[in-house]
Amino acid sequence: MQYAIETISLTKVFSDLWGRAKVFAVNDLNLQIRYNEVFGLLGPNGSGKTTTLKMLLGLLYPTKGRAVVLGGDSTDPKISARIGFMPEESYLYQYLTARETLDFYGRLFALPAKVRRMRIESLLDMVGLRAAANRAVGTFSKGMARRIGLAQALINDPDLLILDEPTTGLDPLGTRQIKDLILQLAKRGKTILLCSHLLADVEDVCDRIAILYGGQIQSEGRVRELLVQTGKTQITTGRLSDRAVERIRQIVEDEHCECMVTSPMEKLESFFIRAVASAEDKAQPTSGVVGTAQISDFLAPPAAEALLDKLVSSAESQTPAQEQTTEQVKAPEPPKAATDERLLRKLTKPIETPPEKPPAETAPVTPTAEPDRDEQTILDQLTGRSESENKNPESDRTKQEESGDA
């Protein structure tokens, strides 16, 4: 029981009609994924990632070896009740509405009607599909279908979340949202296994990765340890004068090193999110998805943490959002996440929140209502042009630091 997922020389051979071995899709794979770990399975197309997932989930039977999931067999209802799975594409019943889809899956988990309704509404809010809740899933765009796919994976509040290519088909907002969600879920004690070939996504969220090729692990380890370039040093500062740059160059040369001086580039992702945010500010109409970074309440904050949240929020009711972001221990770039999260929230703001909310009413009891009020102040700050200009370079700078190879 010390691993959430463990495979013991897991092998899958696809044979032809006559039983002759054709392809070793997965070859003698030994994986160990600890509880509360975000694990990324990487690899090019056809490297055996999805086959591995399918064996873990009992959709394929291993030719040899064994897969232990949450201490048992994933086809055992007791175990599968604790697993959430989002397949590589959203395989949904086209004729059901979004709400019915979630209801159907909720029933399979034997959730009582009340809990089910509560979770469905909460998840619809979370994936930003409340407005489309009564539309048949068949009429959804790919991205919207993906969001329902995500919501169905979370309906049982799983301990283990298995995501197959979680960000394909999503716009940058959705991608960002999924990444934030993964981090928040990890913070809440979930184990997450994701497989992807989008390296940027994996790099941002995973604690540990394994690179698969030809059904075998080629490389495995902690992301930071694998990527850090110990032979280089990076210093990021605010704008410097030419004189200062010259002096630094001098110092570096004294150390017998070479240095390169450039202005850091902003990541396209951050730029995109900012652009959409400013469009939202101007209240341009859209028929698309409404994104939110708000996680559903039921996704089990550990009891102690919930209590803590409550206490903290009532004590310093002015800054619960701040508290939430700084607590992200696993997030590789805490300050940046803070900014982006606020931006994301701001995007959803005009639709999600009633315009006037008496703050006194919500302040003492519900921690979830708190961010609303806080966001109002952040929103004010962000809409003030000078404020936002101050903030964004800062986040870019930290980002540069993080990637470590400028």
Place this chain on the structure above:
Amino acid sequence: MRNIWAVAINTVKQAVRMKIAAVFIVLLVVLLPAMGFSTTGDGTLKGRLQTFVSYGLSLTSFLLCLLTIVASIYSVTGDIKHRQIYTVLTKPIRRFELLLGKLAGITLLNVVLLALFSAVIYSITIYMPRFVQTSEDELQQVNNEFFTARAGLVPAEPQVADEVDAVYEKLRQSGQLTEVFRGMSPAEIKKRLTKRKKLEKRAAAVGQELVWEFENVKPLDPNQSLFIRFKYDVSVTPPDLQVYGQWFAGDIRPLKYGQPMVTGLYESARKDVIRTFHEIEVPGQVIAQDGYLAVGFFNPPLNRTVVIFPLDEGLEVLYEAGTFTTNYIRAVLLIFLRLVVLAALGVLASTFLSFPVALLVCLVIFFTANFSGFVLESFDYLSENLTSVYRYTLKPLIRLLPQFDKFNPTRYLVGARLVSWSVVAKAAGLMILVKALLAMLLALVIFSRHEIAKITA
């Protein structure tokens, strides 16, 4: 159970929203009332009612059978093909629950649709006499011969095996066997001899008498008449195509033992056309307390021919044993049973076949099942010269085919014949407990071994 129900409801939604069911519903909604107005049968009210009930129920049954096949196969193969099954089976649901849920969903849909359409047919049938101009006689006839459920008793098959063996042996010893039956196998010869012997037992020479005894005659109402239905065949055709007959009915057991009669003996002398059906109305009082009844026929010397009652349908005693309504419900139940079998078959086929192939297989089985009697007979005929290999391999498999013609509900209703509960129970036992259950068990075995995910590498 909860999982099965969730899948069942989802299956119904699928059939309804994918408009699979809609096509069939529209067809029936248009066709049924149209048929109600357009069918005339042989021009009489009875003929009209018979035609409508027969066509209406047959059409409903046929379309619902097709719907069941298509919907059950699509519901499983669609899930596999479009991979919704990935997200479903990774939830805490057992594979057998998924299959049972599919079966339950299709069955639920069938219950609703069958109830709806049989109610429509029933209403049109019941109200039809009011909208058609008829005479009192015709109404009376319809009430006696259509809006009722009559049980039919046929005489027990005479045991002739010993006699046949004796004759066969005699022929063999006298060396006539090869002479009379040239080039026939012993089994074939015996078959012919048996038929001949049986006919002998149903033939009355001039001045001779035939008596048939029945047990368990239990009419709904003891005061109601019962009917002797018969058809004459003759050895020498009379010029006016008619023969005389002296009939009696009652409890003759006291006569056998020389005791006084308890119930009255009904007697009737008549002259009837040969080779068509006739009915003699007999008061119900002639039936003994314990349900015993004897029917006798005397061939009077006025005739100059042997009178024969053909083997299958030459003689029958009919009595009212139920109402039209309850009979109709039981007939509809028979249709329901075949739908369940087809749904199970569809689920079975789709666990290992793709949609078009499964559809083809099920349609072939469905159409074969409608002629199962013919199919079985022809195989039996062929098998006479085949070895025991056939008997222990192919034959049991063929017997496993559903036999829809054996329990054909319209045949019962048209003849106003009672669909007894024992018939329904027998059909249910054969179709549900044996065939549907076997199909589902096989489906579960195949499905639980099946690797759900397609090979992608």
